[in-house]
Amino acid sequence: MEPSNTLQRLRTVEGHLRGVIRMVEEDAYCIDVIRQIQAVEGALFKVSSMILEDHLNSCVITAIKGDDKKERERVLREITEVFEMSVKV
Amino acid sequence: MEPSNTLQRLRTVEGHLRGVIRMVEEDAYCIDVIRQIQAVEGALFKVSSMILEDHLNSCVITAIKGDDKKERERVLREITEVFEMSVKV
Amino acid sequence: MEPSNTLQRLRTVEGHLRGVIRMVEEDAYCIDVIRQIQAVEGALFKVSSMILEDHLNSCVITAIKGDDKKERERVLREITEVFEMSVKV
Amino acid sequence: MEPSNTLQRLRTVEGHLRGVIRMVEEDAYCIDVIRQIQAVEGALFKVSSMILEDHLNSCVITAIKGDDKKERERVLREITEVFEMSVKV
Numbered sequence: 120m121e122p123s124n125t126l127q128r129l130r131t132v133e134g135h136l137r138g139v140i141r142m143v144e145e146d147a148y149c150i151d152v153i154r155q156i157q158a159v160e161g162a163l164f165k166v167s168s169m170i171l172e173d174h175l176n177s178c179v180i181t182a183i184k185g186d187d188k189k190e191r192e193r194v195l196r197e198i199t200e201v202f203e204m205s206v207k208v
Numbered sequence: 209m210e211p212s213n214t215l216q217r218l219r220t221v222e223g224h225l226r227g228v229i230r231m232v233e234e235d236a237y238c239i240d241v242i243r244q245i246q247a248v249e250g251a252l253f254k255v256s257s258m259i260l261e262d263h264l265n266s267c268v269i270t271a272i273k274g275d276d277k278k279e280r281e282r283v284l285r286e287i288t289e290v291f292e293m294s295v296k297v
Numbered sequence: 298m299e300p301s302n303t304l305q306r307l308r309t310v311e312g313h314l315r316g317v318i319r320m321v322e323e324d325a326y327c328i329d330v331i332r333q334i335q336a337v338e339g340a341l342f343k344v345s346s347m348i349l350e351d352h353l354n355s356c357v358i359t360a361i362k363g364d365d366k367k368e369r370e371r372v373l374r375e376i377t378e379v380f381e382m383s384v385k386v
Numbered sequence: 387m388e389p390s391n392t393l394q395r396l397r398t399v400e401g402h403l404r405g406v407i408r409m410v411e412e413d414a415y416c417i418d419v420i421r422q423i424q425a426v427e428g429a430l431f432k433v434s435s436m437i438l439e440d441h442l443n444s445c446v447i448t449a450i451k452g453d454d455k456k457e458r459e460r461v462l463r464e465i466t467e468v469f470e471m472s473v474k475v
Contacts, residue, residue: 126407133404136396136399140397150467152434152470153434153438153468154471156430157471167419167424170293170395171416171420172285172288174440175287175288179272180280191269195265195269196261199264199265202290204421205294206295206385207385214321218314229308232307238348238352238356239375241345241381242349242352243382245341252337255329259327267327290335296339296473298432299413342473349469353465357450359459361446362450374439377438377439380435381431384431
């Protein structure tokens with residue numbers, strides 16, 4: 120994965136999350152807090168999607184072109200697993 | 209993909225959905241209808257996850273081992289796209 | 298809930314799902330099948346959201362204005378439950 | 387909402403997220419990072435669900451028992467909106 124871009128985005132999300140914490144400390148309206156939490160979740164999902172894309176274009180290609188059948192199967196199984204988890208967060 | 213297993217599951221989902229339609233026709237309690245719709249969505253998601261798994265183990269392996277760079281990129285981009293759509297259904 | 302509108306939408310979804318089944322029978326491309334399944338899931342979610350809206354504006358108002366504390370608590374707990382299930386389909 | 391419990395949970399999530407950032411800084415395996423991000427998303431969703439529950443049992447009850455029809459409609463519409471956003475994060 121391209122760590123610098125990922126890092127930058129995750130730090131932005133961290134700042135966003137601290138903003139949500141401040142909202143709760145200052146007793147903001149419940150629904151506004153929920154909306155901001157949903158925005159944070161959306162930003163996190165975007166990051167995981169970018170990491171997946173990089174992963175497909177690096178590790179997955181290497182594993183599939185390689186000779187290790189077990190490793191190839193493992194790498195492909197992981198893709199299905201993160202897909203399945205995407206709706207069970 | 210293994211069509212027979214996928215077909216069987218989709219037909220089961222179709223039966224489930226017809227059951228939901230009957231519930232609405234018979235004026236069932238709203239929350240019970242929502243719960244059954246969520247169960248249908250869950251079953252559909254399970255099918256799409258199985259299709260993805262088969263796809264990774266067939267078309268994706270073929271594309272990555274092949275010589276067509278454009279095709280490989282297309283196939284990998286599609287994986288990211290269905291991942292992103294999984295939470296925007 | 299307004300059954301006629303809900304019914305109409307669910308029957309449209311049923312038609313859509315039958316189209317997906319035909320795609321699988323005719324051995325369509327995996328990713329195209331997944332995309333159509335995701336579209337069906339999206340349409341189902343829209344229906345459940347509409348049912349929830351009607352439910353809030355009928356049963357929930359009645360329960361909250363009523364004198365039965367247990368019933369009120371039950372109705373409100375159900376809302377949280379369908380919210381929680383919405384991401385675990 | 388009960389701010390203390392919500393706050394505690396959000397601060398725990400913040401710690402979790404900082405852990406994810408460290409993982410990326412230390413070049414952890416992509417899939418492990420994605421899994422931790424999904425865990426953070428899950429924890430955030432749990433918080434939003436708890437806030438919704440408190441909201442239903444306070445503001446929503448007050449609005450529905452009150453005389454302001456516009457306010458009641460607004461409060462109920464918000465519930466549907468956060469439900470709809472829950473799968474579009």
